[in-house]
Amino acid sequence: MSIDLAAVLHDVVDRGRPDGPAPVDVPRVRAQARRRRAVHLGARGAVGVGAAGAVALGAVHLAGARDGRTVLPSDPDAAPGECGSSVAGLGRTPDPTLGLARSSWSAPGFPATASGPGAVPGPGDLGTYVGREVWVQAVSSRPQDGAGEPATELSSLQDTLALVEQGYTDRLAARAAGKDVSQDELDERAETVAALQASIDARVADGEVPPATPAVAQVRVLVTHGERVVATAVLPEEGTSDAVAVWNRATSGLLSEQVRLGLVTCTVDGVGGDPLPAGTYEVVVARGGGPLTSASGPWTLTIPPHASAASGLPGDFPVDAVPMPPGTVLAVAGDAAAGWTVELDVAGDDRLFVAADLLTALDGAKEEGRDPLGVTVDVPGWFVEIHPGDEGDETSLFYEVRPR
Structure with a gap:
C-alpha cells in the first residue's frame, strides 16, 4: 500500500x-x-x-554530432573494470541481488524508485538516449545493504x-x-x-522505532562495446556525503540509488570525453570494493544517430530564443504574432528533459514546472510548453510557443 x-x-x-x-x-x-x-x-x-x-x-546536455570516427578507449594493461579494459574474462551473469532499471530522471513515465513486488530487475533494455548523460537506477535486495525493511x-x-x-x-x-x-x-x-x-x-x-539506516551505495556501472569498457560511473560520486549516498528505501523492501552515467568515452592517457558513437552498448553493474571478477548483466542501451539541428521550421520561427533538440518537424502552425504549435520527431527516451534543458540554459529563462507529463519555461519574449507524444507515439514532442 x-x-x-x-x-x-x-x-x-x-x-x-x-x-x-x-x-x-x-x-x-x-x-x-x-x-x-x-x-x-x-x-x-x-x-x-x-x-x-x-x-x-x-544537466542533460545534447551530445552534439556523434562522430563514427571516435576512437573508443583501449588499454590492454588496465585492470578489469577500468577504462579501456577487456571484459572478455569477466563473468557477466544476472545477480538476483543487484540490478539496473530505467530512471524517471531520464525516462519520464518510469518509476522514480524501485518499488515493484520485490524482485530485482533482470537484464533487459535500458532505453534509447540522445543526451550527453543518462540516469539509471541501481537496485539492491541484499540484506547487508539494508534491504528487507520496507520504507515507512x-x-x-x-x-x-x-x-x-x-x-x-x-x-x-x-x-x-x-x-x-x-x-x-x-x-x-x-x-x-x-x-x-x-x-x-x-x-x-509516540513510540515509533525507526529502522536502521541503509548502507552507502557502492557500485560500479560499466558501458562496454566490443568487449571493452568505454564508459564508467561509480557510486558514491566524488564529493558525495554519506547523507546523500545511502541506498534509498522502497515500500517493497528493495533499495535503489540513481546513477549518473556519462555517455562519453572514459579517459585513457588523457584522451576521452567524446560522445559515444551511435550504436547499441552493453551495460553491467558490480558492487564496489576489491578486484572486479564478475558483474551483473548485461543490459542494453542504445544511442541513436544524431542529427545536427531541428529541420523543417519556418524561416520566421524564433530558433535562437526557442532552441529545439535535433529532429524532424512533423507539423507546424502559427506565426510570430499569435505564436506557434510544433510537433517535432525526436529520438530518445530523454527527449523531454533534453528539450527542457536547452531552454533553461538560456539567459533570463525561468522554469515554471517540470514533470514526466510536460515542461513549462519562460524565455525572453516567449512562453513555452512542451509535452511528450501520446497515443502510441513514442518519439515526438509537442511545443506550444506563445509571445509574452
Whole structure:
C-alpha cells in the first residue's frame, strides 16, 4: 500500500507542535533534495525547496554530432573494470541481488524508485538516449545493504531530513565561499529542516522505532562495446556525503540509488570525453570494493544517430530564443504574432528533459514546472510548453510557443 507522506506529515506537525514550523510536503521535498544533489554534482545551480513545481534534474546536455570516427578507449594493461579494459574474462551473469532499471530522471513515465513486488530487475533494455548523460537506477535486495525493511513514514522522514540538512550545509558553505546564496533561501531550508525534525520527534515520542539506516551505495556501472569498457560511473560520486549516498528505501523492501552515467568515452592517457558513437552498448553493474571478477548483466542501451539541428521550421520561427533538440518537424502552425504549435520527431527516451534543458540554459529563462507529463519555461519574449507524444507515439514532442 502506498504511503501518503504529505498527509501524515501535516497531521504529525499539527498534532505534535501546533506552534512549531509549518508542515512540508515530504514527497516533493525529498524528490527535490535528491535532484538538488544531482544538480550540484552536475555543476548546475540549485533550485530553492519552495520553487513552485520546479524539479531540477541533472544537466542533460545534447551530445552534439556523434562522430563514427571516435576512437573508443583501449588499454590492454588496465585492470578489469577500468577504462579501456577487456571484459572478455569477466563473468557477466544476472545477480538476483543487484540490478539496473530505467530512471524517471531520464525516462519520464518510469518509476522514480524501485518499488515493484520485490524482485530485482533482470537484464533487459535500458532505453534509447540522445543526451550527453543518462540516469539509471541501481537496485539492491541484499540484506547487508539494508534491504528487507520496507520504507515507512518515519524512515522516509529521516531519509529526507538527512538530504535536506546536507543541502542546507552545502549552501551555507557556498555562501561562506562567496557564492550568491540569498538569506531567504537559507531561511526556507532551515524552516524545512525544523519541520521535518519536529515530525520525527513527534513520531519517536509516540513510540515509533525507526529502522536502521541503509548502507552507502557502492557500485560500479560499466558501458562496454566490443568487449571493452568505454564508459564508467561509480557510486558514491566524488564529493558525495554519506547523507546523500545511502541506498534509498522502497515500500517493497528493495533499495535503489540513481546513477549518473556519462555517455562519453572514459579517459585513457588523457584522451576521452567524446560522445559515444551511435550504436547499441552493453551495460553491467558490480558492487564496489576489491578486484572486479564478475558483474551483473548485461543490459542494453542504445544511442541513436544524431542529427545536427531541428529541420523543417519556418524561416520566421524564433530558433535562437526557442532552441529545439535535433529532429524532424512533423507539423507546424502559427506565426510570430499569435505564436506557434510544433510537433517535432525526436529520438530518445530523454527527449523531454533534453528539450527542457536547452531552454533553461538560456539567459533570463525561468522554469515554471517540470514533470514526466510536460515542461513549462519562460524565455525572453516567449512562453513555452512542451509535452511528450501520446497515443502510441513514442518519439515526438509537442511545443506550444506563445509571445509574452
